[in-house]
Amino acid sequence: MIRTHRPVIGLIAGMAVAGVAVSGCSAGSLGSNSGDPTSKGSVTISFLVDNSDSSMKLANAAVDAFNATNQGVVVKIDSRPGGTDGDNLVKTKLATGDMNDLLMYNSGSLMAALDPAKNLVPLTTEPFMGNVEDTFKTTVTSGGQVYGVPFGQAQGGGVLYNKKIFAKLGLSVPKTWSEFMSNNAKIKAAGIDPVIQTYGDTWSSQLFVLADFHNVIAAQPDWADKYTANQAKYADDPAIKGFQRLQQVHDAGYLNKDFASAKNSQGLQMLVKGTGAQYPMLTGVVPAYVAMSDTAAKDIGLFAQPGDDASTYGLTAWSPAGIYVPTTTTGEKLAAAKKFLAWMATPEACDAQSKAVSPSGPYMIKGSKLPDGLPTAVSDMEQFFADGNVSPALEFLSPLKGPNLEKITVEVGSGITSAADGAKRYDEDVKKQAQQLGLDGW
């Protein structure tokens, strides 16, 4: 029989664990921490930004310009992944009280999902909120309180098109859906793919449905409120048209051959090279395709997704992301965070951001101007804003956006599901979310 002395082994195991835990080895910052202007008496606050190239460039430009104003506050950037992992990380950090002093996150229904009343500091009465456009404020308002300052620019959702192809075939920008479809027939006859779809990046499949919202709201102005109150459905007119349009372009054979697996960047390549003529997209992709060729900035234009009536033709717009203060930021850090937000709501901050990244849409700050010489698609979009033919996307008017929309639109756009079935399934998807949010009438 063997007898091992349990206490002795336990002691060794305990020592091994404690040794590692106590030493708490962590590699410090290796790289050249740019300048580090931490002067005595200044408050350092950290700002959580998603680590996409454009967000990091924007944030760095804004933060560097702010730190140079020397207000006794130093802002440092901390990055997080984007996508679902990033969303989970933000929610985890908020839930565990570990959030940075400032965070950048989507506005609209995604912000509402952060439970702002519990997790974010209301900014409604701050004087700098007067500089923020009211259209943006509505997208960061929850329960009567305003929570955010815009970060970056608004985006348009419409159809990017290759102007050279349109000029060569003698086509004009369509104002109605039937003009759009007859254009497509001519483009296809010329041997070019009329509509580019890229379901390898599933989010890009939603554009026909989401960018159709201006047409929905033009037909029925109170649709968003009724939708939130469970009185309007995607399965009925006028909203079902977005799904039907998605199905029509597929059934007519207007898509590029590899639509099922192509990625967003491949779609942009097709558009720039002229193997595809039109790509329903958000203007956030503008910097990506501008980098692809020297003439792309000039050759690619934007038109809004056409509806049935040319007289109500207009663009669906996406509000920029917001910068928020979590409730865990208190005392002098809170005051410092507000100083940074106040500066972000000035035209100077917008200019600093324009210098870093070519803007893909207008800022939501009063008195700010866009620089000259912008890509054609951005100036096309600006025109809609100047004419006032813009509606916010549904996600900024209603807290409801079902998580499975992109899967359903891929199915409808690939001809697996009919538009009617797809719309019905999306209504089911939304129902679950509405019940989770505890909305009235569901």
Added chain:
Amino acid sequence: MNAMRRSSRWLIGSAGIAFTTVFFLVPFAFIFTMAAKDVNEASMLNFSWPAHFQLLENIVAVFQAHDYMLIIAFINSSILTLASVTLLVLLGSMIAFVLDRRKSRLNPLINTLVLAGLIIPPAVVPTIWVMQSVGIFKTMGGLILIEVAFGLSFTVLTMRAFIASIPREIDEAAIVDGAGPLRLFFQVIFPLLRSVVVTIVVVQSISVFNDFQNPLYFLPGDANATVQLTLFNFQSQYNTSYNLLFTNILVITIPMLVMYILFQRQIVAGMTSGAVKG
């Protein structure tokens, strides 16, 4: 007859090589060619030889990105992998030894707990609460303990199955010769575990080194990044630099690849020399 058997063996062998080529080398070749392209060419995602071969520039760009984050990440990942695998092997083998050799009424309960570790998925937020209350949240030590906790069940089960195959007579002979329990374990039993230790080291290092979720949630912050987190520096919704993304994949795959190739020999050697007859 003999010739036929030889030719069929040859056929099976070459089919095996072809299979390996298609499923392992082609993806690797894709990563390699993508890593050597420029941004525009890479964004087409074609499997082709790059027009401008700029692997070196891409590697430099990947290392420089975000203030040399990749270097910090490599240091962090090495510490994390080394410390947690060492702890796993040490603790796992000791637990397995005691569980196998010392029968007690507690054994069924301990076995259930070990199995539960495999079956029940860990929840992030409550785990963070526990770590915060102990004061080890956002520390490397805390993350190492997390990795050890999540890997321990697998290690104990594997080790225990192996220890059961070591004859008790060896223990008894050692005890008769006057070895204490510590000496018995570290000088007699542990060396016999070599092959299973190598297996555990390979499997667990790869899983810890490749872990994405735990470092993301339990050790957030740029200064604490691990290599898998650096992949996100190059992809986003609208603008993904596929050439840098694939260069990053290439760079962070190499350490694991080298380790696997090195240990491959050890595994075979361990299998043969460590085998004990009952």
